[in-house]
Amino acid sequence: MAERSIIAIPMGDPAGIGPEITMKSLAKKEIYDVCKPLVIGDTGVIKKAIKIVEADLQVNEITAPAEGKYKFGTVDVINLANIDIDKLEYGQVSAQGGQGAFEYIKKSVELAMAGEVKALATTPINKESLKAAEVPYIGHTEMLEDLAGSDDPLTMFEVNGMRIFFLTRHLSLRDAIGQITKERVHDYLIRCHRALQRLGVQNGRFAVAGLNPHSGEGGLFGREEIDQIKPGIALAVKDGINAAGPVPADSVFFQALNGKYDAVLSLYHDQGHIAAKMTDFHRTISITNGLPFLRTSVDHGTAFDIAGKNIAESTSMEECIKVAAQYAPNFSPNSL
Template sequence: MTTERAIIAIPMGDPAGIGPEITAKSLTKKEIYDMCKPVVIGDSRVFAKAIDIVEADLKINVISKPEEGKYEYGTVDLIDLDNINIEELEYGVVQAQCGKAAFEYIKTSVDLAKAGEVKALATTPINKESLKAAGVPYIGHTEMLEDLTNTKDPLTMFEVRGMRIFFLTRHLSLKDAIAQMTKERVHDYLIRCDKALQRLGIENRKIAVAGLNPHSGERGLFGREEVDEIGPGIEAGKADGIDAYGPVPADSVFFQALNGKYDAVLSLYHDQGHIAAKMTDFHRTISITNGLPFLRTSVDHGTAFDIAGKNIAASTSMEECIKLAAQYAPRFTAETME
């Protein structure tokens, strides 16, 4: 029995960055079309220029809604917002028109997902400075998605080579992040992580919590956080039926997860998990935002203004991003959303 290919929205990203290029390169791969129905949300002239830059044999089919797409290999179905002055577009330069356009691509994609017209979003890089120049009141995708979907505190998960990493805290100073490492927060996140894994179809879910201090504090010798907050949070999770372990020293827990000992790791702060994922495979580290009313995957790199428009950027991460969206999208049904 053949599974119906899910429609995946791809907002084009900042037009001055590598988003259009890596999207065009990705859509030259037949396996993408074998797995899903990709629809680009962007500007047709910007995307046509990207196709020329990467020397791709692609045709653009401008549509007004996803159901009109052909979804045939060699043809890119694109919803054209026509919101860039192409004569003023400069690659690698912060521009207000690009920040505004990037936000509009995302908002349109979210609206389509909320309406059930696309099954998932596979997002490309946006630039914080461009957003600021445009007066867009968000610093990144997660904050946009949180507001546009009325979702409280979305859960970020990385996946790379089968290793999954959740994040207890995100964009905070290390000092402020440590203040967030409370028993209650660890407990709550373990419950949410378990539910997210279940939603992705993971059975017998073993979740390890990374330690904060060297050797997880050596029972208070190198810090009390594990003893006073993190450990008790894990025990509370266990009491609720979560198969939780730790705190496991951070210098070994990611290696163990990569080799199958755990199904996921709860990283305590931004760089702890990011370094582990990107050292494993920088180009194949994909971000999944859990807790939204739809599936969202994303590349985990920036707009790369220094190489934009030069046909240098690798599309590996974008290809993996679309494939992962296609892989998990069928699991995101009305029942799993509850």
């Protein structure tokens, strides 16, 4: 049996569902079969979450990853002791929640950069709570980028074997179209190729999604494919990238799901998000490439409306940890 990797799990905003879905996940032996999960959080919040989800789990407080037991039935926790449990209100925006969530991620990054954990599997954080705590980041990606000293990390979704990269992320559709240039398509295909190599996928086959209906139908429905996307793909092919397209967006994701391509480059946020989440919402996992360490994440929020009620579905968190465990052995920190 292969050596299990230590996966750091920052527990997320304590007022959200992060602690619950983490405890529900760690109540399943299959997680311990594939990795050594290590929670970075607050012991008081974790113990409360264990009671809420009615799990048969014991907490083992440690100060360093090497001290963990990593045995089913025991939750190894690095306790930052930064939450006043008497003031914790589920479903409420709070500065202590935002500050706590940031500190769990910061500690996890420090452990990853030191090589003490192999990967991060992150839980939801809340943008309003971060703002209340005056944490100067809007979300995980920006936080990780700065803490790790990386530049423009790549987001990749994986669901049922289908991988999707994004040429643009949080932009209006009008602004996203303005970012679709041959230079950017070329650059991203090279970076996506390297990202797949870091994950252990060699000679990856890429498809670039079309922007317009039927990929523009030879210019009848727009010229972006002719003027920018095709030339960008051609430049990447010259550099040895196995890339095809633009492939009409109404068929490319189906083809990738059925094994024709190893990855699809989605041109804008919703194009790829809709394809992934309609395939399997709960098993859509986000992987951040371009960091000095592997990071996977659930692709849902803190769900304040159901936090603390033992309603939250843990499938996405389980999948998040499993994907981190799957790729961690192939991941070389020196292959940026």
